[in-house]
Amino acid sequence: MSDTSTDLDELRERIDRIDGDILRLISERADCAQRVARVKSAVDPQAVFYRPEREAQVLRRIMALNSGPLDAEEMARLFREIMSACLALEQPVKVAYLGPEGTFTQQAALKHFGESAKSLPMAAIDEVFREVEAGAANYGVVPVENSTEGVINHTLDSFMDSSMRICGEVVLRIHHHLLVAGTTRKDKISRIYSHPQSFAQCRKWLDSHYPQAERVPVSSNAEAARLVKTEWHSAAIAGDMAAKLYELERVAEKIEDRPDNSTRFLIIGNQDIPLSGDDKTSLVVAMRNQPGALHDLLEPFHRHQIDLTRLETRPSRTGVWNYVFFIDFKGHRDQPEVDAVLEEVRLRAAEIKVLGSYPQGVL
Numbered sequence: 046m047s048d049t050s051t052d053l054d055e056l057r058e059r060i061d062r063i064d065g066d067i068l069r070l071i072s073e074r075a076d077c078a079q080r081v082a083r084v085k086s087a088v089d090p091q092a093v094f095y096r097p098e099r100e101a102q103v104l105r106r107i108m109a110l111n112s113g114p115l116d117a118e119e120m121a122r123l124f125r126e127i128m129s130a131c132l133a134l135e136q137p138v139k140v141a142y143l144g145p146e147g148t149f150t151q152q153a154a155l156k157h158f159g160e161s162a163k164s165l166p167m168a169a170i171d172e173v174f175r176e177v178e179a180g181a182a183n184y185g186v187v188p189v190e191n192s193t194e195g196v197i198n199h200t201l202d203s204f205m206d207s208s209m210r211i212c213g214e215v216v217l218r219i220h221h222h223l224l225v226a227g228t229t230r231k232d233k234i235s236r237i238y239s240h241p242q243s244f245a246q247c248r249k250w251l252d253s254h255y256p257q258a259e260r261v262p263v264s265s266n267a268e269a270a271r272l273v274k275t276e277w278h279s280a281a282i283a284g285d286m287a288a289k290l291y292e293l294e295r296v297a298e299k300i301e302d303r304p305d306n307s308t309r310f311l312i313i314g315n316q317d318i319p320l321s322g323d324d325k326t327s328l329v330v331a332m333r334n335q336p337g338a339l340h341d342l343l344e345p346f347h348r349h350q351i352d353l354t355r356l357e358t359r360p361s362r363t364g365v366w367n368y369v370f371f372i373d374f375k376g377h378r379d380q381p382e383v384d385a386v387l388e389e390v391r392l393r394a395a396e397i398k399v400l401g402s403y404p405q406g407v408l
């Protein structure tokens with residue numbers, strides 16, 4: 046017994062010493078970040094402080110150096126928060142996201158920018174775009190595709206009308222829970238609220254566990270969570286953030302039909318992002334309405350061995366834009382082979398807009 050407590054005392058002393066060292070090192074790092082800010086401002090009075098390519102490099106390096114016992118992602122999450130705090134010292138960053146508070150998009154914004162960023166909920170995707178365009182927020186976060194349900198058309202359409210560029214991406218594992226308030230009669234659940242996408246992602250589970258309950262679609266999971274607070278016979282399907290925000294209980298956890306259910310979000314802003322070493326590029330291309338148009342568009346990618354990661358078609362909204370294709374591929378527009386492909390596509394297309402080259406999601 047006394048041996049154990051001596052061990053415990055010794056270990057805690059060691060932890061105190063280590064914490065002192067970590068504290069000193071984090072402060073030293075924060076001091077460096079402040080100096081970086083002064084260098085940036087001296088070079089350019091309009092300097093941008095947030096550098097996604099550098100952040101991606103820092104996180105990738107930490108993950109590669111890490112040898113446990115914490116896993117690489119966990120370690121990177123700690124460094125994400127350190128960098129978030131360092132960036133806030135340089136310039137507090139405002140991030141608009143598809144709200145309300147408690148949505149998966151807010152979770153994605155925090156995962157990407159860390160807790161020191163100020164996140165601003167917006168009522169709709171085009172409002173996120175407008176907020177960043179107007180300069181009221183520095184960056185925006187919008188969902189773009191879900192692994193189960195496919196593309197989010199509102200986001201693609203917003204890019205057609207906007208000058209916003211893509212500065213990054215973040216992929217979030219989506220876990221849905223069945224949530225109730227403390228006062229809910231769990232054996233009497235007759236109504237379930239959620240966003241239509243979430244209903245679709247949990248369809249099989251609902252069919253087998255709550256076949257009789259009325260499914261009421263609402264504008265967001267967070268709104269569903271808010272509604273059940275006052276209804277003793279209702280439940281909501283929503284995620285961790287909404288559960289925490291509205292202090293709801295979990296009747297069942299991870300009820301999504303596919304365990305790998307994930308959503309990809311885009312970070313939008315006004316800046317062009319330099320190479321990070323592992324990048325993606327997104328384009329929107331309009332082709333003339335003629336046979337072989339899609340083949341002509343894709344052929345240069347194939348010939349230059351550039352890896353396409355996504356291809357979506359949207360109906361055009363003007364005469365010129367007969368077919369509109371959204372294309373994501375691996376590579377950065379500053380790489381010569383990518384530049385060559387873009388030149389060839391430019392010659393074949395009616396219109397082309399590079400939405401951005403940006404680091405592939407790290408976390």
Ligand SMILES: O=C(O)C(=O)C[C@]1(C(=O)O)C=C[C@@H](O)C=C1
Nearest residue numbers: 081094095096099100128131132
């Ligand atoms: O390297 C920079 O440019 C910094 O500003 C430092 C730092 C960091 O904390 O590492 C902080 C914010 C940037 O987004 C990228 C990195």
